[in-house]
Amino acid sequence: MKPASFKYYAPRSVDEAxxxxxxxxxxxxxxxxxxxxxxxxxxxxxxxxxxxxxxNRIATLANIDLExxxxxxGACVRHAAFESPERVPGPTGVLLGKVVRNLAxxxxxxxxxxxxxxxxxxxxxxxxxxxxxxxxxxxxxSRDGERRISSVDFFQGxxxxxxxxxxxxxxxxxxxxxxxxxxxxxxxxRRRGDxxxxxxxxxxxIEGDRAVDVRIAVGGVEATxxxxxxxxxxxxxxxxxxxxxxxxxxxxxxVVDPTQDDQHPVEYRRSxxxxxxxxxxxxxx
Amino acid sequence: xxETSEIxxxxxxxxxxxxxxxxxxxxxxxxxxxxxxGTHIGCEHGVCGACTILLDGEAVRSCLLFAVQAQDHxxxxxxxxxxxxxxxxxxxxxxxxxxxxxxxxxxGFLMLAIGALQKNPDINxxxxxxxxxxxxxxxxxxxxxxxxxxxxxxxxxxxPAA
Ligand SMILES: Cc1cc2nc3c(=O)[nH]c(=O)nc-3n(C[C@H](O)[C@H](O)[C@H](O)COP(=O)(O)OP(=O)(O)OC[C@H]3O[C@@H](n4cnc5c(N)ncnc54)[C@H](O)[C@@H]3O)c2cc1C
Ligand code: FES
Ligand code: FES
Numbered sequence: 248m249k250p251a252s253f254k255y256y257a258p259r260s261v262d263e264a265x266x267x268x269x270x271x272x273x274x275x276x277x278x279x280x281x282x283x284x285x286x287x288x289x290x291x292x293x294x295x296x297x298x299x300x301x302x303n304r305i306a307t308l309a310n311i312d313l314e315x316x317x318x319x320x321g322a323c324v325r326h327a328a329f330e331s332p333e334r335v336p337g338p339t340g341v342l343l344g345k346v347v348r349n350l351a352x353x354x355x356x357x358x359x360x361x362x363x364x365x366x367x368x369x370x371x372x373x374x375x376x377x378x379x380x381x382x383x384x385x386x387x388x389s390r391d392g393e394r395r396i397s398s399v400d401f402f403q404g405x406x407x408x409x410x411x412x413x414x415x416x417x418x419x420x421x422x423x424x425x426x427x428x429x430x431x432x433x434x435x436x437r438r439r440g441d442x443x444x445x446x447x448x449x450x451x452x453i454e455g456d457r458a459v460d461v462r463i464a465v466g467g468v469e470a471t472x473x474x475x476x477x478x479x480x481x482x483x484x485x486x487x488x489x490x491x492x493x494x495x496x497x498x499x500x501x502v503v504d505p506t507q508d509d510q511h512p513v514e515y516r517r518s519x520x521x522x523x524x525x526x527x528x529x530x531x532x
Numbered sequence: 533x534x535e536t537s538e539i540x541x542x543x544x545x546x547x548x549x550x551x552x553x554x555x556x557x558x559x560x561x562x563x564x565x566x567x568x569x570g571t572h573i574g575c576e577h578g579v580c581g582a583c584t585i586l587l588d589g590e591a592v593r594s595c596l597l598f599a600v601q602a603q604d605h606x607x608x609x610x611x612x613x614x615x616x617x618x619x620x621x622x623x624x625x626x627x628x629x630x631x632x633x634x635x636x637x638x639x640g641f642l643m644l645a646i647g648a649l650q651k652n653p654d655i656n657x658x659x660x661x662x663x664x665x666x667x668x669x670x671x672x673x674x675x676x677x678x679x680x681x682x683x684x685x686x687x688x689x690x691x692p693a694a
Binding site: 255286287289303439 | 556578581595596644647666
């Protein structure tokens with residue numbers, strides 16, 4: 248189908264965009280970022296926004312900024328930016344590079360944005376899992392100023408976030424992980440580039456011969472992505488070996504609370520997560 | 533309320549001045565208002581890739597952009613490939629390798645592959661396979677499309693004969 252009518256705005260600054268959103272949110276005004284989720288839902292007439300505020304002409308939003316131990320990803324940074332290892336330094340860049348290879352297809356990655364994925368909050372998005380694993384901070388901007396939201400508070404349910412109608416995501420901050428951090432990301436989907444039925448991200452360091460700074464997150468199985476502290480506890484302080492990986496995977500499978508749908512019974516997703524967790528840990532380099 | 537505006541699109545080095553509704557996707561404007569029907573429409577929601585074009589050199593889905601967004605950008609469609617009645621080497625390669633049957637998906641695959649080869653002529657088999665999985669072909673299958681693109685990539689890389 249064809250999208251329904253709307254009024255189009257192309258602001259040149261974040262201030263201007265935030266002001267427009269402040270004026271138009273109550274009248275169903277929305278941000279248009281990469282359009283790779285919004286246009287399909289408008290084509291299906293599931294979304295019929297009255298006003299679209301296109302942020303693609305705001306040059307500063309295309310920036311990836313580095314600060315001491317933080318990387319700040321602007322609202323117009325495309326998925327494809329993370330395919331090239333030089334954009335985000337160190338293990339965080341390596342980790343995002345592993346994740347992005349699983350996300351959609353190159354032409355979608357050329358347009359879709361990291362921040363747009365978080366705003367859209369589809370639980371099967373790989374970026375949600377990465378944001379949870381890394382304890383992302385979402386920087387929300389409205390006409391009234393800035394609000395910093397932790398990923399734990401941000402994701403509230405399937406396609407539901409803490410973002411107010413009058414707020415846009417200006418950027419997302421991720422920590423730059425210590426240089427010796429290893430990471431592994433594994434997902435399962437039916438076809439290449441499809442949304443995943445389950446995914447696991449694992450990151451840790453080895454100190455002496457023990458795993459420390461453990462982060463294990465699950466996406467696509469519950470309504471929101473999250474770190475699984477019970478599984479992290481099993482790995483923390485243990486040797487990163489076969490036996491531990493199996494124990495972590497078992498714990499993870501026990502602890503997750505998978506959503507049920509016609510195609511994927513709870514037990515199926517549980518057993519899938521067990522396998523994915525093992526593979527993510529095993530592949531962590 | 534239907535909002536229309538007059539915009540200029542730069543397609544294959546020509547300027548097209550068109551009056552379009554904001555809600556009109558780029559692929560619809562390219563086909564209906566600019567008369568360039570080489571770009572095809574399949575699903576209209578980003579899944580099939582029949583509408584793939586180059587936007588500033590990047591292969592993108594033209595059904596997932598509004599035409600008003602494409603002002604001031606360089607747009608390339610399949611019509612740009614044939615110069616002076618001479619097909620592009622990739623088009624010749626598609627013929628040679630039987631990479632099309634009905635041809636519906638072909639313009640999309642050509643632009644997808646050209647975008648990728650321009651960026652990385654050294655693309656390896658695994659990345660090429662992944663790239664080609666972006667678009668759908670329902671009758672030829674992917675083997676011959678892969679062979680056609682592989683052959684062109686190899687030719688592009690081969691040093692010119694002395
Ligand atoms: C064929 C296909 C396959 C795909 N496969 C995957 C996949 O495997 N994994 C995956 O994660 N995604 C996938 N996607 C979705 C894609 O990654 C989108 O790019 C992403 O979900 C949304 O980002 P966007 O920038 O395109 O946002 P848009 O489509 O522009 O917006 C989506 C929603 O978020 C809001 N929004 C966007 N940016 C902001 C902001 N800065 N502030 C406030 N609100 C905002 C919009 O108002 C809208 O409601 C796929 C899409 C397609 C078409
Ligand atoms: S018509 Fe654009 S992807 Fe199918
Ligand atoms: S040649 Fe018919 S769909 Fe590809």
